[in-house]
Amino acid sequence: MKKIAILFLFLAALQLGAQDLTHYKKVVKELSSAKYQGRGYARDGANKAGKYLEKEFRKAGVDQVTCQPFTIDINTFCGKMKMSADGKKLKAGVDFSMREYSPGVHGQFPVYHIDTLNFDPDVLFADLEKPEYRNCMVTCEYMFSYRNRDVFSRLQSKDGAPNAGFLYTWTSPIKFYKAYGHYVTDKPIVWVTPEAVEGVKSVSLDVDNQFLEDYALFNVIAKVEGERHDSCYVFTAHYDHLGNLGRRLYYAGANDNASGTAAIVTLAAHYAKHRPMYDMYFIAFSGEDANLRGSEFFAQNPIVPLEQIKYLFNIDMIGDNNPVQYCEVSDQGMKGFELFEKINGEKGLFKALDRGELAANSDHYPFAERGVPCIFLENQEGDAFQYYHTVFDNWKHAVFDSYEPVFKLVTEFVDRY
């Protein structure tokens, strides 16, 4: 009897004290499911996911859950999404996708392949006046257009040149971005793989876009009260993602960022069971993939003074298996970074912490800019990283290796900082 009681207590202690991989996987799977359509800004995907998270935080036993609404303008692609090249059907999300700020495009177009090796803008503009290239799609490698962006901005303007639009090639698997979707350009821009358009003479496109003004989104904020209220720790992760590309296709975003969102849900559950010394906030941001809109809104309208944040942990894309953990740290967070390195060494969690240059690439940035001590944790260049912002970042390709070491790293940090 006594033995059983001890065993029971031991098991209970294990359960209470540790990360919860089963719970974690359940949340990743749910957020990546078709129900949320890639947690985008149309079809209510992101907002449905937000409502699910509200419930999930409550179930985790936190003291308070609030929603912080904000709005964005955003270009979306939820209608027709068809393309063929010389009569051959191309696959959306695999052979082609849209530039986030592209308008819709309908019709058949000749293709003008830019001679990038012997590039002469005068020849290009003269060629575009020829009848066979009237209303054509100009195609070249994306980086070439970037290097010659003064020429290409002339091509983009309606009065600058008579081309109908652009096909920019980018290596497979084709990616889709959303960060600059708050406006729409004059002419359409299509991402294509080089193989999809190699040597083709014409393409047809049937693509709808819809520009949404003042589209309503919300951050989900859960709070676990500590013994002290004068300072707090903040865990953040964005739960929105790229949403739809056409009617059927969606970007599930298992790594980006169901993986980080699930981590802060299980951290909330952990601290709800183990009362912390300081107040703890768990913020699931929306609008991140539309250029950090939710975190920027929060940083401008914080529900707790930013000076009271002892440390902020932004977890974005930890669904990977690189034994070296990438991170970025704000200037004010550098003292804490020494402790992170110490803990990591002592506990043998990751092979190393690889600290990169601070950049506006995730939700820690609006806080770093405002002097908040913070760290950004993202597991890069493992097996899942190749699928970043592609339709293949889904439950089937989900990787869980980094969850436990990240969990241990941040909880141990809170104990010692």
Ligand SMILES: [Zn+2]
């Ligand atoms: Zn992203």
